[in-house]
Amino acid sequence: MSRTKIVFSADDFGKNKKSNDNIAKLVRLNKIDRVAVMVDRKISDNETHELLDSKVKLDIHLELPKSKREDEFSILKRSFMFALNFFSRANNITKVKKDWERQIKKFEEIFGQLPDGLNSHEYVHFFPPYFKIALELSDKFNIPHVRFSREKVLYEKGNIIPLILSFLQKINKRKYLTYLTKKQKKESNSSDYMISLGWMKNPSKFTESLPEGETEIVCHLENDNEMEWIMNN
Numbered sequence: 001m002s003r004t005k006i007v008f009s010a011d012d013f014g015k016n017k018k019s020n021d022n023i024a025k026l027v028r029l030n031k032i033d034r035v036a037v038m039v040d041r042k043i044s045d046n047e048t049h050e051l052l053d054s055k056v057k058l059d060i061h062l063e064l065p066k067s068k069r070e071d072e073f074s075i076l077k078r079s080f081m082f083a084l085n086f087f088s089r090a091n092n093i094t095k096v097k098k099d100w101e102r103q104i105k106k107f108e109e110i111f112g113q114l115p116d117g118l119n120s121h122e123y124v125h126f127f128p129p130y131f132k133i134a135l136e137l138s139d140k141f142n143i144p145h146v147r148f149s150r151e152k153v154l155y156e157k158g159n160i161i162p163l164i165l166s167f168l169q170k171i172n173k174r175k176y177l178t179y180l181t182k183k184q185k186k187e188s189n190s191s192d193y194m195i196s197l198g199w200m201k202n203p204s205k206f207t208e209s210l211p212e213g214e215t216e217i218v219c220h221l222e223n224d225n226e227m228e229w230i231m232n233n
Helices: 017-028 045-054 075-087 093-111 121-126 128-140 160-182 203-207 224-231
Strands: 004-013 034-037 057-062 117-120 193-196 213-219
Touching: 004 017, 004 057, 017 045, 017 224, 034 093, 034 117, 045 093, 057 093, 057 121, 093 128, 117 121, 117 128, 121 128, 121 160, 128 160, 160 193
Parallel strands: 004 034, 004 213, 034 057, 057 117, 193 213
Antiparallel strands: none
């Protein structure tokens, strides 16, 4: 009997109306397990209440202070801006930690509860200096789930983003295991594996051969192809 478990996580709630509407639709159909919320974007009171009533897991989707309006940039330009903001100290560790704490507290104000999980826009918390902050905030606010991957990031050849994240996961893994030991946590608070639906060339075929354990599949439902696939599976 297979021990494979899939957890579908929908990112970018709050990013735009299309993303919110599509996520809400799939939550109502019980096709989404976790929703990642961008607290500094647009979320109505009705959307807040609907998410809370659904009992879906609600995660905070953290953003860097100086990157909230760079979604339209190319990958190359976003990478350049990321490096520039970090090394120019616009997004230094102190500023990021302070702003991420603010975002977590704002989440609590909006939903009346702390997040069920913690992750970030464009996976920036995988960057080692920021990963340390993510672990510290998870512990400080008792947030039970951190998007990582205890074993590894899954990917197919030909996509540079998961390749980079896989490299960062290996760097962060020792820090993550040390954190669990130091905090005397008996169980991992992350999935065994992680992959984005958008990285898969053939999602139906790929998901049939997932490794044993829990795999978090991240989806961006403003993308029509991803929305259609989730709807039909």
